[in-house]
Each structure stands twice: as C-alpha cells, then as structure tokens.
Amino acid sequence: MKGVGPTMARTKRVFVDSGELRAVAEQLVTRYRDMLAHVRLDQIYFAFCVSERAKNSRAAVIRTAVSNPLPGMVTSKPYQIAVYKDDWEEWTPAKRHATILESLCYIDEDGKYRKPDVQELYPFVSLWGPDWHDDPTIPDILEEAVDFPSKPEENEDDGDGPKKGKKDPVLKDIEDEEKSREKALQARQARLDAFGTGNDNHEDAEGGDGSNMDF
Numbered sequence: 001m002k003g004v005g006p007t008m009a010r011t012k013r014v015f016v017d018s019g020e021l022r023a024v025a026e027q028l029v030t031r032y033r034d035m036l037a038h039v040r041l042d043q044i045y046f047a048f049c050v051s052e053r054a055k056n057s058r059a060a061v062i063r064t065a066v067s068n069p070l071p072g073m074v075t076s077k078p079y080q081i082a083v084y085k086d087d088w089e090e091w092t093p094a095k096r097h098a099t100i101l102e103s104l105c106y107i108d109e110d111g112k113y114r115k116p117d118v119q120e121l122y123p124f125v126s127l128w129g130p131d132w133h134d135d136p137t138i139p140d141i142l143e144e145a146v147d148f149p150s151k152p153e154e155n156e157d158d159g160d161g162p163k164k165g166k167k168d169p170v171l172k173d174i175e176d177e178e179k180s181r182e183k184a185l186q187a188r189q190a191r192l193d194a195f196g197t198g199n200d201n202h203e204d205a206e207g208g209d210g211s212n213m214d215f
Helices: 019-031 085-090 093-105 118-128 169-195
Strands: 015-017 044-049 059-065 079-084
Touching: 019 044, 019 093, 044 085, 059 093, 079 085, 079 093, 093 118
Parallel strands: 044 079
Antiparallel strands: 015 044, 059 079
C-alpha cells in the first residue's frame, strides 16, 4: 500500500514581548472608551511572533487565552494577543491601529474571547465594508476620531428601526461573508487532511478562542 508521503513537522514559533503593541492599545483605550470600557490592559499579554508565518496559514493575528496559551509563553494574564512581526511592518499605521482595536473588541469579561460573529464585526463592516482589512483608504483612527456605529437593536414596536424578524442588511452581508469563508476553510482543511500534511494552525484552534483574523 502506498503511503501518503512524509508529514511536515511543525516549526516552533518564537514570541517576544511587545511594548509597541501595548502602546497602541493604551492609546485606543483612551480614545475609544465607550467601545473598550470592558478592557483591562493589565490582563493582556502583547507579543510579536518573530517566526516566519506558515505558508498554509493566513492568520496574521493570534488571539488566545491562558487556557490555551501561546507556545512557550509563561504568563498568568488571561488574554494574549500576538501579531506576526513581518506582517506588522508591512501594514500602514491605519491598518495597525484598526487591527488592534478589533482584537480588543473581541475580549469578553469571562477570561475568553467573543466569537468572530456578525455582532462583533458590525462596527467595522458597516462603516468600511467587509473587505476593510485590505482597504488602503481607511482612516487612521488614532489620527482622527471615528464614530463607529453600534449594532441596531431588534425592535418589536412599530417605531423606527429594524423590525423583529427582519435582519439589518449589513448584518446579512457579514453573515454571507462568514459562511463563504467558513466553507473555504473547511475545503482547505479537507485537502490538507487528504494529503496528510501537517498544519501549524494554532491560530485556528477552537481551544484558544476561535477568533483569529485572516488577512
């Protein structure tokens, strides 16, 4: 019986503390207090991943919790956010700041991260569109204050606003985008499993937070 070929070994990734990421987070918490009132920076470990990103991984940001910590990290902080250093250096300041804001918005109050669902993505997608990560025209949110919209509440009354049972069109667009992305990820994983290749995909592990960003 023929074998499926050698399995690729995982490369151990190296993480280093990042004062730069923390400094950005501090500025964001100060400017966007309403959005980030639940965030306590003393509970977050910030790091750069200085290793090369795996070719089969698109996740540039790694968000995980102490229950499934970054490899080799020893910390008691419940939240850990890391960014691949090479990606960070290629991004514009606007993209850097918006990306860290999005990561902070995912933090919950129970030592975990919120799932990357339509509710958490709404403020960004409703303002900039579903492909904002690749949009070079988004503003630098630390250079100018941006008024992010809140998710509309469902309304059972006859007043203004979306009726109960009707979905905001922006939310529907986000859901369609997420479903399409999920199908693509499942298809990719099926191909990897079929060929028996290793997949350094700690970023996508359900045991961490399941909320990593692919861009």
